[in-house]
Amino acid sequence: MCGFEKIIGQTQPISILTTLHQNGNVPHALLFIGNEGIGKHTTADIFAMLCNCLGNVNDNLTVSKQKITDGTHATLARNPYNPCGVCRVCRKIKSGSHPDIIRIKPSGQVIKIEQIRDLCLVIALKPYTAKLRVVIIDNAQTMNPAAANALLKVLEEPPDRTVFILIAENRRDLLPTITSRCQPIRFHPIPLQHIKEMLMIKKNISSEKAAVLAAMSHGSFAKAMSLLENDWLNRRNLLLGAIWPDSLNSPTLQSPAMILALSARFSREKNNINELLDGIKSWLRDLLIFRYCPEKIINYDLTDKIRYLSEKNTIGTLLAKLEAVQTAQKKIQANANLRLTLDSLFIRLIR
Ligand SMILES: [Zn+2]
Structure with missing residues:
Protein backbone atom coordinates (compact mmCIF):
# COMPACT_ATOMS: atom_id res chain seq x y z
CA MET A 1 0.00 0.00 0.00
CA PHE A 187 -8.93 14.99 10.67
CA HIS A 188 -11.22 13.07 13.01
CA PRO A 189 -10.33 10.52 15.69
CA ILE A 190 -10.75 6.94 14.44
CA PRO A 191 -13.77 5.17 16.00
CA LEU A 192 -12.59 3.07 18.96
CA GLN A 193 -14.41 -0.03 17.76
CA HIS A 194 -12.45 0.22 14.50
CA ILE A 195 -9.11 0.49 16.36
CA LYS A 196 -10.07 -2.44 18.58
CA GLU A 197 -10.88 -4.66 15.59
CA MET A 198 -7.66 -3.72 13.79
CA LEU A 199 -5.57 -4.56 16.87
CA MET A 200 -7.29 -7.94 17.17
CA ILE A 201 -6.77 -8.74 13.48
CA LYS A 202 -3.27 -7.33 12.99
CA LYS A 203 -1.77 -8.17 16.38
CA ASN A 204 -3.85 -11.16 17.37
CA ILE A 205 -4.56 -9.89 20.88
CA SER A 206 -7.63 -10.60 23.00
CA SER A 207 -10.79 -8.54 22.66
CA GLU A 208 -10.40 -7.31 26.27
CA LYS A 209 -6.84 -6.06 25.81
CA ALA A 210 -7.64 -4.52 22.44
CA ALA A 211 -10.57 -2.65 24.00
CA VAL A 212 -8.33 -1.14 26.71
CA LEU A 213 -5.64 -0.07 24.23
CA ALA A 214 -8.27 1.39 21.88
CA ALA A 215 -9.85 3.34 24.74
CA MET A 216 -6.43 4.74 25.72
CA SER A 217 -5.54 5.67 22.13
CA HIS A 218 -7.68 8.82 21.82
CA GLY A 219 -8.71 7.68 18.36
CA SER A 220 -5.16 7.17 17.10
CA PHE A 221 -4.17 3.77 15.76
CA ALA A 222 -0.50 4.84 15.91
CA LYS A 223 -0.93 5.59 19.63
CA ALA A 224 -2.61 2.22 20.23
CA MET A 225 0.28 0.46 18.47
CA SER A 226 2.84 2.42 20.46
CA LEU A 227 1.13 1.40 23.74
CA LEU A 228 1.16 -2.22 22.64
CA GLU A 229 4.80 -2.15 21.58
CA ASN A 230 5.86 -0.42 24.82
CA ASP A 231 4.23 -3.22 26.83
CA TRP A 232 1.97 -0.62 28.41
CA LEU A 233 -0.57 -3.13 29.75
CA ASN A 234 2.00 -5.07 31.78
CA ARG A 235 3.61 -1.90 33.09
CA ARG A 236 0.18 -0.58 34.06
CA ASN A 237 -0.58 -3.87 35.87
CA LEU A 238 2.70 -3.72 37.76
CA LEU A 239 2.05 -0.18 38.96
CA LEU A 240 -1.63 -0.66 39.79
CA GLY A 241 -0.85 -3.97 41.53
CA ALA A 242 1.64 -2.22 43.79
CA ILE A 243 -0.44 0.85 44.60
CA TRP A 244 -3.83 -0.88 44.75
CA PRO A 245 -3.08 -4.52 45.70
CA ASP A 246 -5.85 -7.01 44.97
CA SER A 247 -6.32 -7.71 48.63
CA LEU A 248 -6.43 -4.62 50.77
CA ASN A 249 -5.49 -6.83 53.72
CA SER A 250 -1.96 -7.08 52.40
CA PRO A 251 -0.30 -3.94 53.77
CA THR A 252 3.17 -5.29 53.02
CA LEU A 253 2.41 -4.97 49.32
CA GLN A 254 2.03 -1.26 49.82
CA SER A 255 5.20 -0.76 51.81
CA PRO A 256 6.90 2.56 51.12
CA ALA A 257 10.15 0.69 50.37
CA MET A 258 8.52 -1.23 47.55
CA ILE A 259 6.80 1.88 46.21
CA LEU A 260 10.10 3.77 46.18
CA ALA A 261 11.79 0.89 44.35
CA LEU A 262 9.07 1.11 41.75
CA SER A 263 9.57 4.86 41.48
CA ALA A 264 13.30 4.25 40.91
CA ARG A 265 12.49 1.79 38.14
CA PHE A 266 10.00 4.00 36.34
CA SER A 267 12.18 7.10 36.67
CA ARG A 268 14.55 5.37 34.21
CA GLU A 269 11.78 5.31 31.60
CA LYS A 270 11.42 9.03 31.07
CA ASN A 271 10.03 8.74 27.53
CA ASN A 272 7.19 6.45 28.58
CA ILE A 273 6.30 7.91 31.96
CA ASN A 274 3.58 10.24 30.69
CA GLU A 275 1.54 7.47 29.13
CA LEU A 276 1.92 5.42 32.31
CA LEU A 277 0.60 8.32 34.39
CA ASP A 278 -2.23 8.69 31.85
CA GLY A 279 -2.97 5.06 32.69
CA ILE A 280 -3.26 5.88 36.41
CA LYS A 281 -5.59 8.75 35.54
CA SER A 282 -7.78 6.44 33.46
CA TRP A 283 -7.82 4.00 36.39
CA LEU A 284 -8.85 6.68 38.92
CA ARG A 285 -11.47 7.90 36.45
CA ASP A 286 -12.82 4.34 36.20
CA LEU A 287 -13.07 4.08 40.00
CA LEU A 288 -14.97 7.38 40.01
CA ILE A 289 -17.48 6.62 37.27
CA PHE A 290 -18.04 2.90 37.85
CA ARG A 291 -20.95 3.39 40.25
CA TYR A 292 -22.73 5.67 37.75
CA CYS A 293 -21.79 4.38 34.27
CA PRO A 294 -19.98 1.02 34.58
CA GLU A 295 -20.22 0.51 30.81
CA LYS A 296 -17.98 3.54 30.23
CA ILE A 297 -14.86 2.37 32.04
CA ILE A 298 -11.57 2.17 30.11
CA ASN A 299 -9.76 -0.63 31.95
CA TYR A 300 -12.30 -3.31 30.97
CA ASP A 301 -9.87 -6.11 31.75
CA LEU A 302 -9.85 -5.11 35.44
CA THR A 303 -13.60 -4.76 35.93
CA ASP A 304 -13.77 -6.95 39.07
CA LYS A 305 -11.05 -4.99 40.79
CA ILE A 306 -12.67 -1.69 39.79
CA ARG A 307 -16.03 -2.85 41.18
CA TYR A 308 -14.39 -3.79 44.49
CA LEU A 309 -12.28 -0.65 44.89
CA SER A 310 -14.87 1.87 43.72
CA GLU A 311 -16.91 1.00 46.80
CA LYS A 312 -13.91 1.32 49.12
CA ASN A 313 -12.84 4.83 48.07
CA THR A 314 -14.71 8.08 48.53
CA ILE A 315 -15.17 10.49 45.62
CA GLY A 316 -13.17 13.12 47.50
CA THR A 317 -10.18 10.79 47.92
CA LEU A 318 -10.23 9.75 44.26
CA LEU A 319 -10.50 13.35 43.02
CA ALA A 320 -7.57 14.38 45.24
CA LYS A 321 -5.44 11.54 43.83
CA LEU A 322 -6.41 12.44 40.28
CA GLU A 323 -5.30 15.99 40.93
CA ALA A 324 -2.01 14.73 42.38
CA VAL A 325 -1.29 12.79 39.15
CA GLN A 326 -2.10 15.83 37.01
CA THR A 327 0.18 18.03 39.13
CA ALA A 328 3.00 15.47 38.80
CA GLN A 329 2.57 15.41 35.00
CA LYS A 330 2.83 19.19 34.85
CA LYS A 331 5.99 19.13 36.99
CA ILE A 332 7.56 16.46 34.78
CA GLN A 333 6.70 18.49 31.68
CA ALA A 334 8.44 21.45 33.30
CA ASN A 335 11.56 19.28 33.78
CA ALA A 336 11.25 18.73 37.52
CA ASN A 337 13.37 15.90 38.98
CA LEU A 338 11.59 12.75 37.77
CA ARG A 339 12.63 10.48 40.63
CA LEU A 340 11.57 12.93 43.37
CA THR A 341 8.28 13.69 41.61
CA LEU A 342 7.42 10.00 41.28
CA ASP A 343 8.49 9.27 44.89
CA SER A 344 6.09 11.83 46.29
CA LEU A 345 3.31 10.92 43.85
CA PHE A 346 3.41 7.20 44.57
CA ILE A 347 3.56 7.75 48.35
CA ARG A 348 0.59 10.08 47.98
CA LEU A 349 -1.34 7.45 46.01
CA ILE A 350 -0.91 4.62 48.54
CA ARG A 351 -2.26 6.66 51.42
ZN1 LIG B 1 4.26 8.16 -8.88
Whole structure:
Protein backbone atom coordinates (compact mmCIF):
# COMPACT_ATOMS: atom_id res chain seq x y z
CA MET A 1 0.00 0.00 0.00
CA CYS A 2 1.44 3.35 -0.98
CA GLY A 3 -1.58 5.62 -1.41
CA PHE A 4 -4.43 7.04 0.62
CA GLU A 5 -5.88 3.55 1.16
CA LYS A 6 -3.39 3.01 3.99
CA ILE A 7 -4.86 5.91 5.97
CA ILE A 8 -7.59 4.68 8.26
CA GLY A 9 -10.84 6.49 8.96
CA GLN A 10 -10.09 9.77 7.17
CA THR A 11 -12.37 9.51 4.15
CA GLN A 12 -13.57 13.10 4.34
CA PRO A 13 -10.20 14.94 4.42
CA ILE A 14 -8.84 12.65 1.71
CA SER A 15 -11.90 13.29 -0.44
CA ILE A 16 -11.45 17.07 -0.04
CA LEU A 17 -7.76 16.85 -0.98
CA THR A 18 -8.25 14.62 -4.03
CA THR A 19 -11.08 16.86 -5.25
CA LEU A 20 -8.89 19.96 -4.89
CA HIS A 21 -6.18 18.21 -6.87
CA GLN A 22 -8.52 16.81 -9.50
CA ASN A 23 -10.04 20.25 -10.10
CA GLY A 24 -6.60 21.88 -10.30
CA ASN A 25 -7.68 24.00 -7.38
CA VAL A 26 -5.06 23.37 -4.68
CA PRO A 27 -4.85 26.50 -2.47
CA HIS A 28 -1.55 28.10 -1.44
CA ALA A 29 -1.93 26.96 2.16
CA LEU A 30 -3.69 24.11 3.92
CA LEU A 31 -4.03 23.57 7.65
CA PHE A 32 -4.32 19.94 8.78
CA ILE A 33 -5.94 19.88 12.23
CA GLY A 34 -6.55 16.92 14.52
CA ASN A 35 -5.14 14.71 17.30
CA GLU A 36 -1.63 13.34 17.14
CA GLY A 37 -1.23 10.00 15.36
CA ILE A 38 -4.38 9.91 13.21
CA GLY A 39 -2.75 10.23 9.79
CA LYS A 40 -2.06 13.93 9.18
CA HIS A 41 1.65 13.49 8.37
CA THR A 42 1.15 10.45 6.17
CA THR A 43 -1.66 12.23 4.33
CA ALA A 44 0.62 15.24 3.73
CA ASP A 45 3.30 12.96 2.26
CA ILE A 46 0.86 11.12 0.00
CA PHE A 47 -0.71 14.40 -1.12
CA ALA A 48 2.78 15.65 -2.05
CA MET A 49 3.21 12.45 -4.08
CA LEU A 50 -0.21 12.84 -5.71
CA CYS A 51 0.60 16.41 -6.77
CA ASN A 52 3.89 15.35 -8.36
CA CYS A 53 3.47 11.73 -9.44
CA LEU A 54 4.67 10.99 -12.97
CA GLY A 55 2.21 8.11 -13.35
CA ASN A 56 -0.88 10.02 -12.31
CA VAL A 57 -3.87 9.00 -14.41
CA ASN A 58 -5.43 12.41 -14.00
CA ASP A 59 -2.59 13.98 -15.97
CA ASN A 60 -2.10 11.35 -18.62
CA LEU A 61 -4.49 8.48 -19.24
CA THR A 62 -2.19 6.92 -21.86
CA VAL A 63 0.65 6.63 -19.39
CA SER A 64 -1.72 5.10 -16.90
CA LYS A 65 -3.05 2.49 -19.32
CA GLN A 66 0.45 1.37 -20.28
CA LYS A 67 1.35 0.91 -16.66
CA ILE A 68 -1.82 -1.01 -15.90
CA THR A 69 -1.14 -3.41 -18.81
CA ASP A 70 2.14 -4.57 -17.37
CA GLY A 71 0.43 -5.22 -14.07
CA THR A 72 2.63 -3.00 -11.94
CA HIS A 73 -0.01 -0.39 -11.31
CA ALA A 74 -3.05 -2.43 -10.40
CA THR A 75 -3.81 -0.19 -7.41
CA LEU A 76 -3.68 2.84 -9.64
CA ALA A 77 -6.27 1.26 -11.89
CA ARG A 78 -8.64 0.76 -8.95
CA ASN A 79 -8.23 4.24 -7.50
CA PRO A 80 -7.41 7.01 -9.96
CA TYR A 81 -6.89 9.50 -7.14
CA ASN A 82 -3.84 7.80 -5.69
CA PRO A 83 -0.20 8.43 -6.57
CA CYS A 84 1.43 5.43 -8.24
CA GLY A 85 4.00 5.03 -5.45
CA VAL A 86 6.62 3.54 -7.77
CA CYS A 87 7.66 6.30 -10.17
CA ARG A 88 10.95 8.15 -9.66
CA VAL A 89 9.23 11.11 -7.96
CA CYS A 90 7.00 9.04 -5.66
CA ARG A 91 10.02 7.02 -4.54
CA LYS A 92 12.04 10.17 -3.82
CA ILE A 93 9.23 11.70 -1.78
CA LYS A 94 8.72 8.46 0.13
CA SER A 95 12.40 8.32 1.04
CA GLY A 96 12.39 11.98 2.11
CA SER A 97 14.99 12.96 -0.47
CA HIS A 98 12.97 15.09 -2.91
CA PRO A 99 14.46 18.60 -2.89
CA ASP A 100 11.10 20.32 -3.44
CA ILE A 101 9.28 18.60 -0.60
CA ILE A 102 10.45 20.64 2.36
CA ARG A 103 9.74 19.65 5.95
CA ILE A 104 10.06 22.06 8.87
CA LYS A 105 10.01 20.67 12.40
CA PRO A 106 10.56 22.30 15.80
CA SER A 107 14.21 22.71 16.65
CA GLY A 108 14.01 21.71 20.32
CA GLN A 109 10.72 23.05 21.66
CA VAL A 110 10.00 25.71 19.01
CA ILE A 111 10.22 26.53 15.33
CA LYS A 112 12.64 29.44 15.25
CA ILE A 113 12.73 32.47 13.00
CA GLU A 114 16.05 31.28 11.52
CA GLN A 115 14.27 28.19 10.18
CA ILE A 116 11.60 30.31 8.48
CA ARG A 117 14.27 32.72 7.14
CA ASP A 118 16.15 29.76 5.62
CA LEU A 119 12.88 28.54 4.13
CA CYS A 120 12.26 31.98 2.59
CA LEU A 121 15.65 31.85 0.84
CA VAL A 122 14.79 28.45 -0.69
CA ILE A 123 11.28 29.31 -1.83
CA ALA A 124 12.41 32.60 -3.36
CA LEU A 125 13.84 30.37 -6.12
CA LYS A 126 11.71 28.29 -8.48
CA PRO A 127 11.15 24.64 -7.56
CA TYR A 128 13.96 22.36 -8.84
CA THR A 129 11.82 19.78 -10.57
CA ALA A 130 8.43 19.58 -8.85
CA LYS A 131 5.15 20.35 -10.53
CA LEU A 132 4.06 21.60 -7.13
CA ARG A 133 6.52 22.28 -4.33
CA VAL A 134 5.16 21.23 -0.92
CA VAL A 135 6.27 22.82 2.35
CA ILE A 136 5.12 20.77 5.35
CA ILE A 137 5.30 22.60 8.68
CA ASP A 138 4.98 20.09 11.47
CA ASN A 139 3.75 21.21 14.92
CA ALA A 140 3.04 24.62 13.40
CA GLN A 141 1.76 25.83 16.78
CA THR A 142 5.35 25.79 18.07
CA MET A 143 6.40 28.67 15.82
CA ASN A 144 7.56 31.49 18.08
CA PRO A 145 5.96 34.91 17.38
CA ALA A 146 8.88 36.06 15.19
CA ALA A 147 8.76 32.86 13.11
CA ALA A 148 4.96 33.07 12.79
CA ASN A 149 5.15 36.66 11.57
CA ALA A 150 7.86 35.78 9.05
CA LEU A 151 5.68 32.95 7.73
CA LEU A 152 2.69 35.28 7.60
CA LYS A 153 4.57 37.53 5.16
CA VAL A 154 5.17 34.51 2.90
CA LEU A 155 1.52 33.46 3.08
CA GLU A 156 0.46 36.99 2.14
CA GLU A 157 2.47 36.78 -1.09
CA PRO A 158 2.84 33.07 -1.75
CA PRO A 159 5.40 31.92 -4.30
CA ASP A 160 4.26 30.17 -7.50
CA ARG A 161 3.87 26.39 -7.70
CA THR A 162 4.09 26.03 -3.91
CA VAL A 163 1.62 24.75 -1.35
CA PHE A 164 2.14 25.07 2.40
CA ILE A 165 0.71 22.36 4.64
CA LEU A 166 0.63 23.44 8.28
CA ILE A 167 0.02 20.62 10.75
CA ALA A 168 -1.34 21.26 14.26
CA GLU A 169 -3.62 19.67 16.84
CA ASN A 170 -5.82 22.74 17.37
CA ARG A 171 -6.58 25.68 15.16
CA ARG A 172 -6.77 28.00 18.16
CA ASP A 173 -3.08 27.40 18.95
CA LEU A 174 -2.09 29.37 15.82
CA LEU A 175 -2.30 33.08 15.11
CA PRO A 176 -5.70 33.98 13.56
CA THR A 177 -3.83 35.95 10.88
CA ILE A 178 -2.17 32.68 9.80
CA THR A 179 -5.22 30.41 10.02
CA SER A 180 -7.31 32.88 8.02
CA ARG A 181 -4.91 32.36 5.09
CA CYS A 182 -5.11 28.56 5.19
CA GLN A 183 -7.87 26.21 4.07
CA PRO A 184 -8.60 24.07 7.14
CA ILE A 185 -8.81 20.29 6.70
CA ARG A 186 -10.06 18.54 9.83
CA PHE A 187 -8.93 14.99 10.67
CA HIS A 188 -11.22 13.07 13.01
CA PRO A 189 -10.33 10.52 15.69
CA ILE A 190 -10.75 6.94 14.44
CA PRO A 191 -13.77 5.17 16.00
CA LEU A 192 -12.59 3.07 18.96
CA GLN A 193 -14.41 -0.03 17.76
CA HIS A 194 -12.45 0.22 14.50
CA ILE A 195 -9.11 0.49 16.36
CA LYS A 196 -10.07 -2.44 18.58
CA GLU A 197 -10.88 -4.66 15.59
CA MET A 198 -7.66 -3.72 13.79
CA LEU A 199 -5.57 -4.56 16.87
CA MET A 200 -7.29 -7.94 17.17
CA ILE A 201 -6.77 -8.74 13.48
CA LYS A 202 -3.27 -7.33 12.99
CA LYS A 203 -1.77 -8.17 16.38
CA ASN A 204 -3.85 -11.16 17.37
CA ILE A 205 -4.56 -9.89 20.88
CA SER A 206 -7.63 -10.60 23.00
CA SER A 207 -10.79 -8.54 22.66
CA GLU A 208 -10.40 -7.31 26.27
CA LYS A 209 -6.84 -6.06 25.81
CA ALA A 210 -7.64 -4.52 22.44
CA ALA A 211 -10.57 -2.65 24.00
CA VAL A 212 -8.33 -1.14 26.71
CA LEU A 213 -5.64 -0.07 24.23
CA ALA A 214 -8.27 1.39 21.88
CA ALA A 215 -9.85 3.34 24.74
CA MET A 216 -6.43 4.74 25.72
CA SER A 217 -5.54 5.67 22.13
CA HIS A 218 -7.68 8.82 21.82
CA GLY A 219 -8.71 7.68 18.36
CA SER A 220 -5.16 7.17 17.10
CA PHE A 221 -4.17 3.77 15.76
CA ALA A 222 -0.50 4.84 15.91
CA LYS A 223 -0.93 5.59 19.63
CA ALA A 224 -2.61 2.22 20.23
CA MET A 225 0.28 0.46 18.47
CA SER A 226 2.84 2.42 20.46
CA LEU A 227 1.13 1.40 23.74
CA LEU A 228 1.16 -2.22 22.64
CA GLU A 229 4.80 -2.15 21.58
CA ASN A 230 5.86 -0.42 24.82
CA ASP A 231 4.23 -3.22 26.83
CA TRP A 232 1.97 -0.62 28.41
CA LEU A 233 -0.57 -3.13 29.75
CA ASN A 234 2.00 -5.07 31.78
CA ARG A 235 3.61 -1.90 33.09
CA ARG A 236 0.18 -0.58 34.06
CA ASN A 237 -0.58 -3.87 35.87
CA LEU A 238 2.70 -3.72 37.76
CA LEU A 239 2.05 -0.18 38.96
CA LEU A 240 -1.63 -0.66 39.79
CA GLY A 241 -0.85 -3.97 41.53
CA ALA A 242 1.64 -2.22 43.79
CA ILE A 243 -0.44 0.85 44.60
CA TRP A 244 -3.83 -0.88 44.75
CA PRO A 245 -3.08 -4.52 45.70
CA ASP A 246 -5.85 -7.01 44.97
CA SER A 247 -6.32 -7.71 48.63
CA LEU A 248 -6.43 -4.62 50.77
CA ASN A 249 -5.49 -6.83 53.72
CA SER A 250 -1.96 -7.08 52.40
CA PRO A 251 -0.30 -3.94 53.77
CA THR A 252 3.17 -5.29 53.02
CA LEU A 253 2.41 -4.97 49.32
CA GLN A 254 2.03 -1.26 49.82
CA SER A 255 5.20 -0.76 51.81
CA PRO A 256 6.90 2.56 51.12
CA ALA A 257 10.15 0.69 50.37
CA MET A 258 8.52 -1.23 47.55
CA ILE A 259 6.80 1.88 46.21
CA LEU A 260 10.10 3.77 46.18
CA ALA A 261 11.79 0.89 44.35
CA LEU A 262 9.07 1.11 41.75
CA SER A 263 9.57 4.86 41.48
CA ALA A 264 13.30 4.25 40.91
CA ARG A 265 12.49 1.79 38.14
CA PHE A 266 10.00 4.00 36.34
CA SER A 267 12.18 7.10 36.67
CA ARG A 268 14.55 5.37 34.21
CA GLU A 269 11.78 5.31 31.60
CA LYS A 270 11.42 9.03 31.07
CA ASN A 271 10.03 8.74 27.53
CA ASN A 272 7.19 6.45 28.58
CA ILE A 273 6.30 7.91 31.96
CA ASN A 274 3.58 10.24 30.69
CA GLU A 275 1.54 7.47 29.13
CA LEU A 276 1.92 5.42 32.31
CA LEU A 277 0.60 8.32 34.39
CA ASP A 278 -2.23 8.69 31.85
CA GLY A 279 -2.97 5.06 32.69
CA ILE A 280 -3.26 5.88 36.41
CA LYS A 281 -5.59 8.75 35.54
CA SER A 282 -7.78 6.44 33.46
CA TRP A 283 -7.82 4.00 36.39
CA LEU A 284 -8.85 6.68 38.92
CA ARG A 285 -11.47 7.90 36.45
CA ASP A 286 -12.82 4.34 36.20
CA LEU A 287 -13.07 4.08 40.00
CA LEU A 288 -14.97 7.38 40.01
CA ILE A 289 -17.48 6.62 37.27
CA PHE A 290 -18.04 2.90 37.85
CA ARG A 291 -20.95 3.39 40.25
CA TYR A 292 -22.73 5.67 37.75
CA CYS A 293 -21.79 4.38 34.27
CA PRO A 294 -19.98 1.02 34.58
CA GLU A 295 -20.22 0.51 30.81
CA LYS A 296 -17.98 3.54 30.23
CA ILE A 297 -14.86 2.37 32.04
CA ILE A 298 -11.57 2.17 30.11
CA ASN A 299 -9.76 -0.63 31.95
CA TYR A 300 -12.30 -3.31 30.97
CA ASP A 301 -9.87 -6.11 31.75
CA LEU A 302 -9.85 -5.11 35.44
CA THR A 303 -13.60 -4.76 35.93
CA ASP A 304 -13.77 -6.95 39.07
CA LYS A 305 -11.05 -4.99 40.79
CA ILE A 306 -12.67 -1.69 39.79
CA ARG A 307 -16.03 -2.85 41.18
CA TYR A 308 -14.39 -3.79 44.49
CA LEU A 309 -12.28 -0.65 44.89
CA SER A 310 -14.87 1.87 43.72
CA GLU A 311 -16.91 1.00 46.80
CA LYS A 312 -13.91 1.32 49.12
CA ASN A 313 -12.84 4.83 48.07
CA THR A 314 -14.71 8.08 48.53
CA ILE A 315 -15.17 10.49 45.62
CA GLY A 316 -13.17 13.12 47.50
CA THR A 317 -10.18 10.79 47.92
CA LEU A 318 -10.23 9.75 44.26
CA LEU A 319 -10.50 13.35 43.02
CA ALA A 320 -7.57 14.38 45.24
CA LYS A 321 -5.44 11.54 43.83
CA LEU A 322 -6.41 12.44 40.28
CA GLU A 323 -5.30 15.99 40.93
CA ALA A 324 -2.01 14.73 42.38
CA VAL A 325 -1.29 12.79 39.15
CA GLN A 326 -2.10 15.83 37.01
CA THR A 327 0.18 18.03 39.13
CA ALA A 328 3.00 15.47 38.80
CA GLN A 329 2.57 15.41 35.00
CA LYS A 330 2.83 19.19 34.85
CA LYS A 331 5.99 19.13 36.99
CA ILE A 332 7.56 16.46 34.78
CA GLN A 333 6.70 18.49 31.68
CA ALA A 334 8.44 21.45 33.30
CA ASN A 335 11.56 19.28 33.78
CA ALA A 336 11.25 18.73 37.52
CA ASN A 337 13.37 15.90 38.98
CA LEU A 338 11.59 12.75 37.77
CA ARG A 339 12.63 10.48 40.63
CA LEU A 340 11.57 12.93 43.37
CA THR A 341 8.28 13.69 41.61
CA LEU A 342 7.42 10.00 41.28
CA ASP A 343 8.49 9.27 44.89
CA SER A 344 6.09 11.83 46.29
CA LEU A 345 3.31 10.92 43.85
CA PHE A 346 3.41 7.20 44.57
CA ILE A 347 3.56 7.75 48.35
CA ARG A 348 0.59 10.08 47.98
CA LEU A 349 -1.34 7.45 46.01
CA ILE A 350 -0.91 4.62 48.54
CA ARG A 351 -2.26 6.66 51.42
ZN1 LIG B 1 4.26 8.16 -8.88
